[in-house]
Amino acid sequence: GAGVSQSPSNKVTEKGKDVELRCDPISGHTALYWYRQSLGQGLEFLIYFQGNSAPDKSGLPSDRFSAERTGGSVSTLTIQRTQQEDSAVYLCASSRLAGGEQFFGPGTRLTVL
Amino acid sequence: QKEVEQNSGPLSVPEGAIASLNCTYSDRGSQSFFWYRQYSGKSPELIMSIYSNGDKEDGRFTAQLNKASQYVSLLIRDSQPSDSATYLCAVFDTGNQFYFGTGTSLTVIP
Numbered sequence: 001g002a003g004v005s006q007s008p009s010n011k012v013t014e015k016g017k018d019v020e021l022r023c024d025p026i027s028g029h030t031a032l033y034w035y036r037q038s039l040g041q042g043l044e045f046l047i048y049f050q051g052n053s054a055p056d057k058s059g060l061p062s063d064r065f066s067a068e069r070t071g072g073s074v075s076t077l078t079i080q081r082t083q084q085e086d087s088a089v090y091l092c093a094s095s096r097l098a099g100g101e102q103f104f105g106p107g108t109r110l111t112v113l
Numbered sequence: 114q115k116e117v118e119q120n121s122g123p124l125s126v127p128e129g130a131i132a133s134l135n136c137t138y139s140d141r142g143s144q145s146f147f148w149y150r151q152y153s154g155k156s157p158e159l160i161m162s163i164y165s166n167g168d169k170e171d172g173r174f175t176a177q178l179n180k181a182s183q184y185v186s187l188l189i190r191d192s193q194p195s196d197s198a199t200y201l202c203a204v205f206d207t208g209n210q211f212y213f214g215t216g217t218s219l220t221v222i223p
Contacts, residue, residue: 042216048211098209099211100145101147101162103159104156
C-alpha cells in the first residue's frame with residue numbers, strides 16, 4: 001500500500017511569512033508524529049496525535065508552531081512568522097497503534113531566507 | 114541524562130565484517146525498541162523492532178535486547194558498502210513517549 005506522503009517536498013519562504021506543511025499518513029494508522037531535523041542533527045520531536053485523543057504538543061518549540069489532524073487522517077503543521085532558525089527538514093511518521101513501528105514520509109525541506 | 118544514548122561514531126568496518134551498534138536507554142520500564150537506518154538526505158527507514166529480551170534476526174541484521182542492562186544493540190553481518198548510513202535507535206517509554214537517539218554513523222569500507 002501507499003506509504004506516508006508529505007507536501008511540499010521543498011518550501012522556500014521569506015522570514016516572517018507563514019507556512020503550512022501537509023502529511024498524509026498510511027491508511028488505518030491511528031498515530032501520527034511530526035519531527036524536525038536540522039542539518040547533521042538528530043530528530044527533534046514536535047507533536048503526536050493518537051486517535052481522537054488530545055495531541056501531545058510538548059515538543060513544539062514556540063507558540064508560532066501549531067498542528068491539527070482532521071478526521072483522524074491528514075495532518076497540517078503550521079509555522080507562523082517563520083524565522084531563519086526554523087529552516088530544517090520536517091518529517092512526519094505514522095504508526096498503526098501507539099508505540100508501534102513508525103513509518104516516515106520523505107519530509108519537507110523548509111528554507112527560510 | 115538523555116533518554117536514549119548512542120555513540121555518534123563514526124564507526125568504520127571493512128566490507129564483510131560485522132558492524133555492532135549500541136544503544137542505552139534510561140526508562141527501565143520501556144517495552145518497545147526500534148532500529149532505523151537513515152541515508153544522507155533521506156528519511157529514516159525501519160530496520161527492525163524488538164520487544165522481548167534476547168535476539169531477533171532478520172536477514173543480515175540481528176537486534177539484541179537486554180532489559181536488565183537497559184541496552185539494545187544491532188549487529189550487521191557481512192557488512193556491505195550500501196550499509197553505510199546513520200543508524201538510529203528509538204525507544205517507546207512508559208510515558209507513551211518515543212525517544213530517538215542521535216544516531217551512529219557507519220561507514221563500510223570496500
